[in-house]
Amino acid sequence: MDALAQQLVSAGSTSISNVVLQNFRQLGMTTDELVLYLLVKQNNSTKVLMPDTKKLAEQMGLSEKQIFGLFHQLIAKKLMAITSQAINGKQVDGYDFTPLYTKLDMLIGNQETQSNPPQPVKNKNVSVARLTRQSLFSSLEKEFGRTLSPIEMETVSQWLDLDHYSPELINLALKEAVLNQVYNLKYMDRILMNWEKKNLKTAAQVENAKKNSTRSSKENGLNNYNGPDIPLINLTDQ
Structure with a gap:
């Protein structure tokens, strides 16, 4: 042979x-x-x-x-x-x-x-959603300095498809995570859940809440406020 x-x-x-x-x-x-x-x-x-x-x-x-x-x-x-x-x-x-x-x-x-096989439907909204999803992946990979794993991609997809978080809200959670130098999705998920509990469903609502809290803190003589209560997390929790 x-x-x-x-x-x-x-x-x-x-x-x-x-x-x-x-x-x-x-x-x-x-x-x-x-x-x-x-x-x-x-x-x-x-x-x-x-x-x-x-x-x-x-x-x-x-x-x-x-x-x-x-x-x-x-x-x-x-x-x-x-x-x-x-x-x-x-x-x-x-x-x-x-x-x-x-x-x-x-x-x-x-x-x-059916007498005729169904033809694929070209949906502009689906194409736009796919581009938005890819843009989120790119932003996360850029800030984390590495490629996302399939499980991390699935987590982001669940934020969009199941939790219905807006891309703008996810990007804002990413910004908060980067500011706190915590580069993982677990931390971002806690931020998003915390905002959801406060009924803050859009990036604009979060920004307004931050401004109002900052103004209130200044009036009370507190100048160290850094945004809507972000949950504490062990920095080694990757």
Whole structure:
């Protein structure tokens, strides 16, 4: 057996349903996202451990930052989720592609009830939201001096999609964190939750509250106010 044949046998093969290949565009996947999905999944089930992003970057001819971006796009499109698995008694983070198959099942069901396959809808608001999300990631990475992890990207997405914090409010929380030299999302999350408890839902409301509190402090002879009560946090809590 020659070297190529041995390598083909030892490397194994990746099985993928033709239904995925035939409908990945309708699912909203780009070609790069499909290739990444194939490289990550390979012989695994729908749930896989966190892959080696450096190796993936080399295989796809992209940077690690671009690989993280593709992972986030899959999460934002609800084609993948971050999950936690118990391995040898320890909880290990990984990726779960179950949402992709759920969405595929719904797509096929719609196709069977319609004479014409549904066409992707171009939504300007979705494109704007995606650009806003990427802008937040860039701001955080610039201030933190490092690339965000997929879990951190998911946290920011939850702020936007589940908590409905505005990008302006998140940026203001980032500013407060930087001023206090605390470069992590846990601290920002506590700031955002504190503002929410005070019913401060916009950046303008936070700024007004800060001005009013500063004015009140000066009238009472206190000059050391630094903004709306920001929760204390252990600086080593990363």
